[in-house]
Amino acid sequence: MKEKLPFKSEYEKLELLLSQGQFELLLPEGKAAGDIRLVYLMNDAAESFLVFCRAKLTGTYLPDFQGELWADLDQDGDQYVLVVHQEDTVCTLFFQDLKLEVHLFDYGRTGHFWVKGYEYLRQLEYRIAILRDKREYLGEEFCSQEERILSSLAEFPPLNFCCYPAVSEKYLVPSCSWWQVSEEALHVMIQLAEEAGDRGLKKWIGLYRRIPVKCIAKQIARMLHRVKHAEVTDLINEKLAQAASVYERRDFGAGCPKEKQKTQDHQPDREVSEKILRIQEKAQQRKTQLEMSGKQVEMLTEEPFIYAKDSVEYKIHLMIWKQEGKNRKVEIETIDER
Structure with missing residues (x-):
C-alpha cells in the first residue's frame, strides 16, 4: 500500500x-x-x-x-x-x-551547558549534531550548501561526542559508530585548517586520514583546545553562525507567529515578552561590565520551543573566555529571572 x-x-x-x-x-x-x-x-x-x-x-x-x-x-x-x-x-x-x-530557526547562538570542561567545544558539537539531525530527518532540501558541508563534521571524532559530548553519557545517542571518521569530515577539516592557516593541525589531520585510530583522534582533540589552534575552532563557530543566521529567531512576544497567536491569548505573550526583555537587559548590562574589565564575552541563548510546550526556561549564558597556559577555557555565567 x-x-x-x-x-x-x-x-x-x-x-x-x-x-x-x-x-x-x-x-x-x-x-x-x-x-x-x-x-x-x-x-x-x-x-x-x-x-x-x-x-x-x-x-x-x-x-x-x-x-x-x-x-x-x-x-x-x-x-x-x-x-x-x-x-x-x-x-x-x-x-x-x-x-x-x-x-526552521537560527541555532547559531544557542547554548546548553550540561557538561563541564571546554564548554565552547561542546557547543560546537551540539550545533553540528542538531544540524546533522536536521539534514538526516528532514532532508537536504532543508539545508543550505554550507550546512550540508558543516554537518559532515558530526563524523569527526576529535570534535564530536567521542571527545566533547554536549550531554552526559546516559543521554547520549550517537549519530554514528564510536570513533568512526568519514572521508567527507576529514576533507572539510583539512580545508578549515588551510583557511585558518594552521599547518600543524592540517599535518595531524593528514596523518589521521592515513591512520584513522583512536590515539591520533585524541591528540587532535587536545590540539583543538589549545590557544595555538584557536583560529580553527573560531572559524567553525563563525561558519555555523553565518549558516544559521538566514533563519528566523524564535519570537516569544507580541510578534509570535500567527499560528501560535490562534492558540494563546495575548496576555501570556506580553508577560513572557516582558520577562525575556528583563533577562536580556540584565545579561547585556553584565556583558558590558565584563567587557569594560577587559574580558572577552560571548552571549548565548537557551530558549523553549515555540510550537510545542517543553520544560526549558528562557536563559542567557555568558561565555567568558580565559587562557590557562596553552589552553583556552571559559567560565559560564547564567542570567535568568531569579
Whole structure:
C-alpha cells in the first residue's frame, strides 16, 4: 500500500518515528475533528510535525507511553485509518491527508551547558549534531550548501561526542559508530585548517586520514583546545553562525507567529515578552561590565520551543573566555529571572 500513497515520503517519516517508539500527538482543543500534529524533529534548529489533516482520534491514546509501538494503515473510502498499538492499548486516527510541517530557526547562538570542561567545544558539537539531525530527518532540501558541508563534521571524532559530548553519557545517542571518521569530515577539516592557516593541525589531520585510530583522534582533540589552534575552532563557530543566521529567531512576544497567536491569548505573550526583555537587559548590562574589565564575552541563548510546550526556561549564558597556559577555557555565567 505504501507505494500507492500520495504521501509516501511523509509515511516513511511516520514509520521511522514508530520504529523508534515515538508517538507524541498534539491534539486540538475543543474540537471533535481537525488537524492533529505528531511531533517529528524538535531541536534548536527545527520544530517539525507530521500533520494528520482533517483528523479524528478515537480509542485511548497514552501521551506518556514509553515502550514498543506498532501500527497498521488502511484506507476506507476517501479517508485513511491508522491503528496504533501502545502495548495493550489501542487508538485510531481517521484522517484525509498526511503532511510535513517544518519551522526552521537560527541555532547559531544557542547554548546548553550540561557538561563541564571546554564548554565552547561542546557547543560546537551540539550545533553540528542538531544540524546533522536536521539534514538526516528532514532532508537536504532543508539545508543550505554550507550546512550540508558543516554537518559532515558530526563524523569527526576529535570534535564530536567521542571527545566533547554536549550531554552526559546516559543521554547520549550517537549519530554514528564510536570513533568512526568519514572521508567527507576529514576533507572539510583539512580545508578549515588551510583557511585558518594552521599547518600543524592540517599535518595531524593528514596523518589521521592515513591512520584513522583512536590515539591520533585524541591528540587532535587536545590540539583543538589549545590557544595555538584557536583560529580553527573560531572559524567553525563563525561558519555555523553565518549558516544559521538566514533563519528566523524564535519570537516569544507580541510578534509570535500567527499560528501560535490562534492558540494563546495575548496576555501570556506580553508577560513572557516582558520577562525575556528583563533577562536580556540584565545579561547585556553584565556583558558590558565584563567587557569594560577587559574580558572577552560571548552571549548565548537557551530558549523553549515555540510550537510545542517543553520544560526549558528562557536563559542567557555568558561565555567568558580565559587562557590557562596553552589552553583556552571559559567560565559560564547564567542570567535568568531569579
